[in-house]
Amino acid sequence: MNRLRFKLYLTILPLVTLSIVLSGLFASLWSRMALTRAANRHLAYKAEQLRDYINGEWEVLESLRLADKEEYRSAAKNSFRSYAYSLIRNETEQILVFNADSVLIQRIGLESHTEQIQEETSALPVGTIPRTGWFLANLYGEERVGVSFPFDPFGWVVAITELKETFFLEVKRIQITHIVLLTIVILIVTILIAIFVRHIVGPLERLVRTIEHIKETGDLGFRARIEYADEIGLLAERFNSMIDTIQADQARLEDAFLIERKSKESVRQREYETLLILGRISDYRDEKTGAHLKRIGSFAVLFAQIMGKDKHYQELLEYSAPLHDIGKISIPDSILLKPGKLTEEEFEIVKKHSIWGYELLKDTQSVYLMEGAVIALSHHEKWDGSGYPKGLAGEDIPLSGRIVGLIDVYDSLISERPYKAPWEPEKALQYIKEQKGKHFDPQLVELFEKHFLEFLQLG
Ligand SMILES: [Fe+2]
Ligand SMILES: [Fe+2]
Structure with a gap:
C-alpha cells in the first residue's frame, strides 16, 4: 500500500547514510593522521633533546681533553642516564640503549628507574632497530614504536620508544567516539527522514485512501482533506471539485431517470x-x-x-x-x-x-x-x-x-x-x-x- 513511502525511504536513506559514513570515515582518517603526527613529534622531540644533550656533554669532554679518561666517560654515561630518565613521562615509555652488536645494554623507564642490562642475552636480530629514524618492531615481546639515533663515541644506538598500543590509544579512542557519534547521527537522520517522508507522503496517502473509499462505497458525499497549500493540497482541491461535478451530474441523471421512470x-x-x-x-x-x-x-x-x-x-x-x-x-x-x-x-x-x-x-x-x-x-x-x-x-x-x-x-x-x-x-x-x-x-x-x-x- 505505502509504495511511495517505501520508495522514498529506499532512495533517501542509503544516500544520506552513505554520505554520513563517508564523511565520518574521512574525519576519522584525518584525525588518526593528525594524532599520529602529534605523537611522532612528541617522540622525535625527546630524541632531539637527548641527542643534543649527549653531544654537548661529549664536546665539553673533548674540548677539555678528558674524553678518553674512563671516569669522565662513566660520568658522561651517568649524566646521560639521568637526563634520559627526566624525559620519561609515563610507564610505558622506554629509552633503550644498544651497543654496536644490537645488544640491549640499558633500559630506562619509570618502573625500572635506571636499569642497566649487562648480560648479552637480549641481542636483537640485526636491522630490527635502524641506526637512525622511525621504527615499529617487536622488542622483547612488546610491539613498540620508536625513533633512534646513533652515538658513535660509545658505539651506541639510542632508541626512544613507546608501546604501540599506548602510542595509538588516542587514535583508537577517537575512532570509537566516531563510531558512536556516527550511529547516533544516522539514527537521528533516520527519524528526521521518517518525519519528512510522513509529512510529504502522508497527505498523498490519505488522498489515495479517500479515492479508494469513494470507489468502493460509491459515497460521493465524501471529500478529500486539504492539509497544506501545496501541490498535494491543490490536487485534493481539484479532486473535490471533480467529485462535486460528478455528484451534480449524478443528481441530474437521477432526476432524469426518475422522470423517465415515471413517464x-x-x-x-x-x-x-x-x-x-x-x-x-x-x-x-x-x-x-x-x-x-x-x-x-x-x-x-x-x-x-x-x-x-x-x-x-x-x-x-x-x-x-x-x-x-x-x-x-x-x-x-x-x-x-x-x-x-x-x-x-x-x-x-x-x-x-x-x-x-x-x-x-x-x-x-x-x-x-x-x-x-x-x-x-x-x-x-x-x-x-x-x-x-x-x-x-x-x-x-x-x-x-x-x-x-x-x-x-x-x-x-x-x-x-x-x-x-x-x-x-x-x-x-x-x-x-x-x-x-x-x-x-x-x-x-x-x-x-x-x-x-x-x-x-x-x-
Ligand atoms: Fe377463448
Ligand atoms: Fe375468457
Missing part, C-alpha cells in the same frame, strides 16, 4: 388500460364490468409468481392474458348470444376466435400484444391434444397458453353466465383436478391445487 410507468399504465379495454371489447357481450379479464390478469400473475418467474414475465402475463378472447369480436351476435345449444357449424365458427385473435395481434412491436397473440391462439389447446385450433399436446402448447387455458376455464366456471349459474370454487377445483393430464397440464393443476387458497383470495 415509462405512466405509458405502461396507459398501455395496460388500452389492452384491458381491447380485451373488454371482445368480452363485452359476456360481461360488461371487465372483472373477468382483471381476474384472469391477476390469476396469471399469481401463477407466474408461484412458478418462480421474474417480474418481467409476471407483467407480460398480466397485460397479455386479458387479450385471449379478442378474436370473439368477429363472431356474429346470432351465434355468440344464442341462448340455446350451438349447431356443429356454429361451434366451428366459435372455435375460429382463437385464430382470428392471433391474426389480429401478431404483427406488432408490442411484446404484450405479441404474447397476447400466442395466448389467443393456444388457450383452447388441451394437454392430451384434443383441443383446437392446432390440436397441440403437452409442452408443445406455449406455457402462457396452458396457464390462461386453465384459469379461463376456472374463472368461467365460478362466474355467472346467461346460460349457467356460478359454480362453487371447490366444485370448479374438483373439475380442474379431474381434467389433470386431459385438458390441463398436470404440473399446473398441482400448483393450482397447492396454492388454491391464494387464488380464492384473488377471486
Whole structure:
C-alpha cells in the first residue's frame, strides 16, 4: 500500500547514510593522521633533546681533553642516564640503549628507574632497530614504536620508544567516539527522514485512501482533506471539485431517470388500460364490468409468481392474458348470444376466435400484444391434444397458453353466465383436478391445487 513511502525511504536513506559514513570515515582518517603526527613529534622531540644533550656533554669532554679518561666517560654515561630518565613521562615509555652488536645494554623507564642490562642475552636480530629514524618492531615481546639515533663515541644506538598500543590509544579512542557519534547521527537522520517522508507522503496517502473509499462505497458525499497549500493540497482541491461535478451530474441523471421512470410507468399504465379495454371489447357481450379479464390478469400473475418467474414475465402475463378472447369480436351476435345449444357449424365458427385473435395481434412491436397473440391462439389447446385450433399436446402448447387455458376455464366456471349459474370454487377445483393430464397440464393443476387458497383470495 505505502509504495511511495517505501520508495522514498529506499532512495533517501542509503544516500544520506552513505554520505554520513563517508564523511565520518574521512574525519576519522584525518584525525588518526593528525594524532599520529602529534605523537611522532612528541617522540622525535625527546630524541632531539637527548641527542643534543649527549653531544654537548661529549664536546665539553673533548674540548677539555678528558674524553678518553674512563671516569669522565662513566660520568658522561651517568649524566646521560639521568637526563634520559627526566624525559620519561609515563610507564610505558622506554629509552633503550644498544651497543654496536644490537645488544640491549640499558633500559630506562619509570618502573625500572635506571636499569642497566649487562648480560648479552637480549641481542636483537640485526636491522630490527635502524641506526637512525622511525621504527615499529617487536622488542622483547612488546610491539613498540620508536625513533633512534646513533652515538658513535660509545658505539651506541639510542632508541626512544613507546608501546604501540599506548602510542595509538588516542587514535583508537577517537575512532570509537566516531563510531558512536556516527550511529547516533544516522539514527537521528533516520527519524528526521521518517518525519519528512510522513509529512510529504502522508497527505498523498490519505488522498489515495479517500479515492479508494469513494470507489468502493460509491459515497460521493465524501471529500478529500486539504492539509497544506501545496501541490498535494491543490490536487485534493481539484479532486473535490471533480467529485462535486460528478455528484451534480449524478443528481441530474437521477432526476432524469426518475422522470423517465415515471413517464415509462405512466405509458405502461396507459398501455395496460388500452389492452384491458381491447380485451373488454371482445368480452363485452359476456360481461360488461371487465372483472373477468382483471381476474384472469391477476390469476396469471399469481401463477407466474408461484412458478418462480421474474417480474418481467409476471407483467407480460398480466397485460397479455386479458387479450385471449379478442378474436370473439368477429363472431356474429346470432351465434355468440344464442341462448340455446350451438349447431356443429356454429361451434366451428366459435372455435375460429382463437385464430382470428392471433391474426389480429401478431404483427406488432408490442411484446404484450405479441404474447397476447400466442395466448389467443393456444388457450383452447388441451394437454392430451384434443383441443383446437392446432390440436397441440403437452409442452408443445406455449406455457402462457396452458396457464390462461386453465384459469379461463376456472374463472368461467365460478362466474355467472346467461346460460349457467356460478359454480362453487371447490366444485370448479374438483373439475380442474379431474381434467389433470386431459385438458390441463398436470404440473399446473398441482400448483393450482397447492396454492388454491391464494387464488380464492384473488377471486
Ligand atoms: Fe377463448
Ligand atoms: Fe375468457
